[in-house]
Amino acid sequence: MNVVVCVKQIPDPAVPGELNPDHTLKREGKLILDESDSYGVEMALQLRDAAGEGEVILVSMVPNHEVSGLRQALAMGADRAILVSDDALRGADALTTAKVLARCVERAGAVDLVLAATESTDGYTGTVPAQLAELLGWPSLTFAKHVEIEDGTAKIQRQTEAGYDDASAPLPAVISVTAGVVEPRYPSFKGIMAAKNKPVDQVTTGDLGLGPDDLAPRQRIVNVAAAPARQAGEKIEDDGTAHERIVAFLEELKVI
Amino acid sequence: MKIWVFAEADGDAPTSATLELCTKARELADVVECVYAGANAEALAGPLGEHGVTTVYAADPGDALVGVIGAAAIAALVDEHQPDLVLFAQTYDGRDAIARLSARLDRPVLTNGTALRVDGDVVTVGTAIFGGNTLVDTVFEGPKPYLAAIRPKSFAAEPSGGAPAAVVPVTGIDAGRAAEAKVLARHTEEREGPKLEEAGIVVSGGRGLGSADAYEQLVESLAKLLGGASGASRAIVDAGWVPYAKQVGQTGKTVKPKVYIALGISGATQHMVGMKGSDHIIAVNKDPEAPIFSVADLGVVGDVHKVVPKLLEALQART
Numbered sequence: 001m002n003v004v005v006c007v008k009q010i011p012d013p014a015v016p017g018e019l020n021p022d023h024t025l026k027r028e029g030k031l032i033l034d035e036s037d038s039y040g041v042e043m044a045l046q047l048r049d050a051a052g053e054g055e056v057i058l059v060s061m062v063p064n065h066e067v068s069g070l071r072q073a074l075a076m077g078a079d080r081a082i083l084v085s086d087d088a089l090r091g092a093d094a095l096t097t098a099k100v101l102a103r104c105v106e107r108a109g110a111v112d113l114v115l116a117a118t119e120s121t122d123g124y125t126g127t128v129p130a131q132l133a134e135l136l137g138w139p140s141l142t143f144a145k146h147v148e149i150e151d152g153t154a155k156i157q158r159q160t161e162a163g164y165d166d167a168s169a170p171l172p173a174v175i176s177v178t179a180g181v182v183e184p185r186y187p188s189f190k191g192i193m194a195a196k197n198k199p200v201d202q203v204t205t206g207d208l209g210l211g212p213d214d215l216a217p218r219q220r221i222v223n224v225a226a227a228p229a230r231q232a233g234e235k236i237e238d239d240g241t242a243h244e245r246i247v248a249f250l251e252e253l254k255v256i
Numbered sequence: 257m258k259i260w261v262f263a264e265a266d267g268d269a270p271t272s273a274t275l276e277l278c279t280k281a282r283e284l285a286d287v288v289e290c291v292y293a294g295a296n297a298e299a300l301a302g303p304l305g306e307h308g309v310t311t312v313y314a315a316d317p318g319d320a321l322v323g324v325i326g327a328a329a330i331a332a333l334v335d336e337h338q339p340d341l342v343l344f345a346q347t348y349d350g351r352d353a354i355a356r357l358s359a360r361l362d363r364p365v366l367t368n369g370t371a372l373r374v375d376g377d378v379v380t381v382g383t384a385i386f387g388g389n390t391l392v393d394t395v396f397e398g399p400k401p402y403l404a405a406i407r408p409k410s411f412a413a414e415p416s417g418g419a420p421a422a423v424v425p426v427t428g429i430d431a432g433r434a435a436e437a438k439v440l441a442r443h444t445e446e447r448e449g450p451k452l453e454e455a456g457i458v459v460s461g462g463r464g465l466g467s468a469d470a471y472e473q474l475v476e477s478l479a480k481l482l483g484g485a486s487g488a489s490r491a492i493v494d495a496g497w498v499p500y501a502k503q504v505g506q507t508g509k510t511v512k513p514k515v516y517i518a519l520g521i522s523g524a525t526q527h528m529v530g531m532k533g534s535d536h537i538i539a540v541n542k543d544p545e546a547p548i549f550s551v552a553d554l555g556v557v558g559d560v561h562k563v564v565p566k567l568l569e570a571l572q573a574r575t
Contacts, residue, residue: 013526017386035494036507093364094355119507121526125367126346126507127405130323130355139437140324140356143348145500155440159500160348161266163445167321169437180496218364218398225391227384230532230551237544238558243567246538247574249554253536255457255515256482256571 001051001149003044004108005078006101006116006128007037007060009069013121023221024091025122031062033069036117038076038184039177044115045077046182047149054112055079059104061097063090067200074195075187081200082107088205088215094123096215098131103208105136107201113154114174118143129176139169142176257374259285260339260401262326262353263292263312268299272454273345275307275413277406281343282308282416284374290421291333291342293317293326293353297423305420307413315426320435323352328431331360334401341379343372344405354405356434366394367405368506379404387506387525388532407510408453409533445501450485452502457484458513460504460531461492464520464541464560468497474564475519481571487511489527505530520560523548540564 009031011017018026033041044056058073058081065085074081082104089100105111114136119126133140144156145164154173158165187195205215236242250256259281264271270278274290281288289311290304297314304312313333317325326349330342342357344350346368358365371382371393380395381404396402452458459482461475471492479486487504488497504511505527516534521527523539523546531537532551539552540560549555556563 013524016525019390023392094367095358095362095364098359121507124507125365126351127355127358127365127367130352131359134327134356134359134434137433139434140352141437142321142323142352143500158348158439160442161271161501163443165442166440167437168440173437178500179490179494180500183496219366219394219396221392221394222380223391223393225393227389227391229389232550232555233553235544235549235552235555235557238540238556238563240562240566242540242556242558242563243570246540246554246556246563246567247570249536249538250482250515253515256574 001054002111004057004111004114005040005044007058008034008120010034010122031066031069033072034121039181040115041073042182042184057108061100071195074198075191083202086205094125094127098128102135112171116176118176133174138173140174141169144175144177257285258287258339260342261290262344263290265294270300270303273408276411277343278307279413280411291330293322301420301423305418306415308416309421312421312423313426319438321437323349324431324434326353327356328429329426339401341402346405346407365403369406370410388529409510409512452485455485456514457482458487458511459517460487461519462489462521463491489521522546
């Protein structure tokens with residue numbers, strides 16, 4: 001079973017974000033593996049191991065040559081990675097991202113399944129998995145909170161507004177997984193050492209057959225402004241009676 | 257300007273997010289029409305018409321995914337009908353639909369919109385980033401139709417008293433292999449009280465609760481007692497304590513209740529963007545420096561395990 005996992009290397013979400021003068025997101029510091037993607041990586045490892053054969057192949061894109069986030073996923077146990085590193089990808093939108101990733105999936109060889117998070121933590125457009133599936137001409141099962149593969153068919157529990165649906169699709173397919181779908185493992189020391197020697201196939205958009213026309217932005221930021229700030233109100237220290245103040249506040253609001 | 261709205265249903269009625277989009281579209285466009293993939297389009301025609309929609313193009317998804325068939329239906333219709341802008345709610349099926357359509361038509365998307373403006377032929381989508389601290393306006397360039405997904409609760413739904421929309425069936429839709437994804441069974445999770453996005457009171461819990469058990473004992477009990485809904489921060493969704501559907505924030509739902517009560521939530525930017533629009537915010541957290549206090553109307557520096565049981569007791573004593 002060959003599983004491709006789309007992973008994104010992002011600035012540490014704990015550090016407040018900033019924009020460059022050209023309105024792209026600042027990515028100067030060290031990039032880390034988007035935690036949302038660790039669930040897809042873990043799921044892929046479990047599926048490969050259950051099948052007893054095959055590879056877990058990471059695909060990722062960055063405007064610089066950053067690999068530290070990829071190494072984290074390789075240390076968890078992924079076999080190899082394809083990294084599209086190209087300055088032309090600075091500020092790439094979701095559809096462009098999907099086009100690049102689709103070429104990577106084709107480059108990866110015979111692939112049974114592509115896994116992705118439902119959205120990235122930094123850009124969170126939230127459309128890449130289904131865009132990728134459409135470009136590949138594959139079915140997609142989105143928002144999976146449980147995944148099983150049996151006899152060439154993927155069965156998932158798909159999150160819905162009302163609860164969840166049991167849904168299925170024949171492979172090859174794209175599945176987007178929600179956080180918490182599996183418990184991601186921590187890389188072992190052995191895994192971290194092994195990751196240093198795992199192959200990372202670094203390619204440019206040109207290597208993938210994509211030209212400037214394929215990457216040209218078709219949306220433009222025209223204004224960036226600070227949102228009106230919300231004022232902090234009353235702040236009290238609990239001395240054992242704070243609940244009384246909360247009750248009084250709810251009474252003032254006439255909700256109790 | 258002709259605007260299309262990808263309509264979604266909850267049972268036999270349009271979702272509130274759909275009606276919000278129709279109301280906004282009516283303000284911006286001369287013609288508002290819907291594309292719908294689902295059962296019983298006739299039942300939706302009345303409420304959609306009341307919100308300004310003249311025509312509903314309706315496709316039958318069978319057991320395929322609604323977003324997949326919806327996208328294929330729109331793709332089949334755009335050449336003939338030439339909509340300038342197609343709007344989707346930022347929902348599970350809405351996201352499937354806009355994504356599939358984007359790749360199929362080779363058009364970019366703007367998602368997570370919270371504001372929408374039309375000036376002549378220029379369409380501007382406003383989004384809030386960095387936890388809602390920064391507002392970004394983006395315009396589409398290149399060929400139409402433009403595709404945008406808007407977060408539910410961004411606009412108010414208001415009827416205008418229009419006649420029922422005409423229902424036009426769409427047949428012969430080709431979604432290719434995408435249609436091989438099938439829904440086998442639907443499960444409705446029992447919910448006591450109101451929906452998270454529609455509740456007047458939302459009680460949310462975060463990592464400060466310490467355990468999934470505490471979520472049930474403190475957050476769910478308080479929500480139930482107040483007749484509200486329970487929500488969660490991303491941290492405890494990631495930890496598997498509660499399902500993704502309860503997540504409030506950037507990658508979850510936006511809520512704007514009358515009262516939002518945050519228990520053991522520090523207030524990461526990821527969370528704040530989903531709840532900052534609440535009328536009133538109450539926060540209980542041990543850490544006096546927690547960012548949640550910067551937006552709270554009433555902030556209690558204290559242990560949720562001490563404050564909330566007493567609060568539950570005091571509220572129970574009143575009933």
